[in-house]
Amino acid sequence: MTRRTAIKTGAVLLGLTLTSCTGEAAPSPSSPEPASATPASSTAPTATFTFGTAAQPLGLDPALANDAESQRVTRQILEGLVGVNETTGEPTPLLATEWTASPDGRSYTFSLRPGVKFHDGSPFNAQAVCTNFERWFHFPQALRQQAPGSTFKGVFKEHSDEAGLSVFKACTALSPLLVRIDLTERFTGFLQALTLPAFAISSPKALAAGRADVLSENRGSQSLSAYATHPVGTGPYRFSAWDSTSVTLVSNRNYWGDRGQIGTIHFVAYDHPQTRLQALLDGKIDGYDAVTVGNFDQLVKRGKQIIQRDPFSVMYLGMNQEVPVLEDLKVRQAIELAIDKDTLIRRFFIDNTAQASQFVPPKLSGFNNNAPALGYDPSKAMELLAEAGYKGQPLKFYYPMNVDRPYLPTPEKVYAEISRQLTAVGLNIKPVPVDWADGYLQKVQSPGDHALHLLGWNGSYSDADNFLAPLFGEKNGEFGYQDPQVFSKIDRARGLPDGKERTEQYQTINAQIAQTVPAVPIAFPISALALSDRVISYPASPVLNEVFTKVQLRP
Structure with a gap:
């Protein structure tokens, strides 16, 4: 089945x-x-x-x-x-x-x-x-x-x-x-x-x-x-x-x-997928959220009800440009080129999860069908790292433990695969596991030494502004991203009446963000x-x- x-x-x-x-x-x-x-x-x-x-x-x-x-x-x-x-x-x-x-x-x-x-x-x-x-x-x-x-x-x-x-x-x-x-x-x-x-x-x-x-x-x-x-x-x-x-x-x-x-x-x-599953099978709970791929198959075999939500979130690899090595666009592009999104989605996300090349889901106007995406090319990633003069500087990679999010199932496994892919092109990855309950969100969203981190954004209302303004509307501690032109365009778009001009403005913003790679969108997950x-x-x-x-x- x-x-x-x-x-x-x-x-x-x-x-x-x-x-x-x-x-x-x-x-x-x-x-x-x-x-x-x-x-x-x-x-x-x-x-x-x-x-x-x-x-x-x-x-x-x-x-x-x-x-x-x-x-x-x-x-x-x-x-x-x-x-x-x-x-x-x-x-x-x-x-x-x-x-x-x-x-x-x-x-x-x-x-x-x-x-x-x-x-x-x-x-x-x-x-x-x-x-x-x-x-x-x-x-x-x-x-x-x-x-x-x-x-x-x-x-x-x-x-x-x-x-x-x-x-x-x-x-x-x-x-x-x-x-x-x-x-x-x-x-x-x-x-x-x-x-x-x-x-x-x-x-x-x-x-x-x-x-x-x-x-x-x-x-x-x-x-x-x-x-x-x-x-x-x-x-x-x-x-x-x-x-x-x-x-x-x-x-x-x-x-x-x-x-x-x-x-x-x-x-x-229940901070582990298997304990949530077992609690449901044992009759201790009436339902649970954050079904993982492994849970899904076991639930199918037991004939349990599964309800899928329409995809309305984006999972991404964050990069902090306050870390000097990540100021270089070529290094950020190399990181994007090193990530095999298809493998990540196939192994860790529920069927019909779509690959992401931007931060606005495809069902929202403002989604840009032509947003630039570098694709998966490890050889090109290594070339860019060499051109950037990367000398093996360590990159601290933060990831959450003991949690599953609607946009990020089994984060420890997702981290392990991304880390393997980045290491394969010559990046020096230093794992920094942080328990979710130990302030993971605050650590990666505040200024600090986090070079890379796993996170996502779940939309709360159906407007491109709900995705772009919180993430890229101003400089923040998560990305250290500074693009006054993008900031100004987001500010203008959110005040435009609904219609063609507003849609085109958000499409332009999506393309501009994709070109500068402040983070790597990986998937529009189905939870x-x-x-x-x-x-x-x-x-x-x-x-x-x-x-x-x-x-x-x-x-």
Whole structure:
């Protein structure tokens, strides 16, 4: 039996939206919403659902943690103004029931859902929205350095200490249920960006009580605030507990929407693929994420459900141009030429994973069919290294241990193969394994001695800007990449109205990035989940917007 025939349920979400860029803001949602927040069902959910994850979350304050495991949990607890339509991927009402945009695209007015309360009993209103926006805008530089998972700058360009360069201007509470957000310039993807977990609305009371901007606590190597260990939102689940192996959530009895079947969720971390698989086979968990190639075949033989997500991520080899030897374009080109992407994909990724030559997935407009790619040519790689005068300088190669990511299954094995390929052309590779829980993300995304590293980017909304701006919109500690022309083009493209000019601009940007090789895109991976027979359906999403009220279980 092939891997493909083992799939009982497919996940083909966002099918319409992934074929085009984010559109301009519509005056209001296309479907009407109820006028008040009344629970959709009076039946209290009683089921317990246990989900296996590839790692513990790095923190539960979504404004400061952008790893997939943290977001998986916080999506259940907190909600933003705007949600994502499961079928089309378009922005849909959530805590805002409708919105209007000014003609110049610089002001958005949101009508808020009435009668909603935070889990601590405090009211959700316009002032609460503004408290959150002002908090993100005013994040101090010291906090941003401690918590590189902050998303605000990647979307809005700058914080209040560089207010003149920020896209965000102000948030104004016009009335308890009416809020206006002003921007300094048109931002075509603004509504889509608001669907990011980072812009979920926290209880102002809880933020203050938990000293959310003071990272005074430690969990492993992570510095967290008290709030990040006990988040408070308006979502369908309330935080209950977080221990050394799991996070527990319970149904919010006052939730304004449908509470679903599940009354208690346990997110249990298994840092090895085989232990996740065995836990499912033993009936300890109801499902797990990050199915690997080896898992896939075993699951097929056992007749287990496998759900594949549409590819909406890119896995890459990062290069840090702050390391002197990597300043030379010929060395970076040699590294690209040395990598046999076909072998990597065939050995370590699920079937139908596509090879990548750029950082924007092919289903998004802005993808460039003609982006330059050097291909696999070890002989040419050795020639370029000789031309560059490479003398065997050591290159520290960071890779994560004890984790699998949706974009990077079995990273230790992927590292070993890439390292072998690079060594074969004469590069002096020095392995630097770092446990994921020991701050791997912070180490490779901050300035440092990492010459090479393995990482990826999972898109959160269907716009090329979501891939290019966070990675290459400005100089950062991950790549040490400095191309003012690309920075300027990205800045311009994100403000253009949707259409031919915007698409062509992103295509040009993709080609320019490919020519200078700041990193090597390797694959657009297909990720997959495994589920027990108890699960009838699971809301698989390419952007990982998977809220467990929509899980359906057998009686």
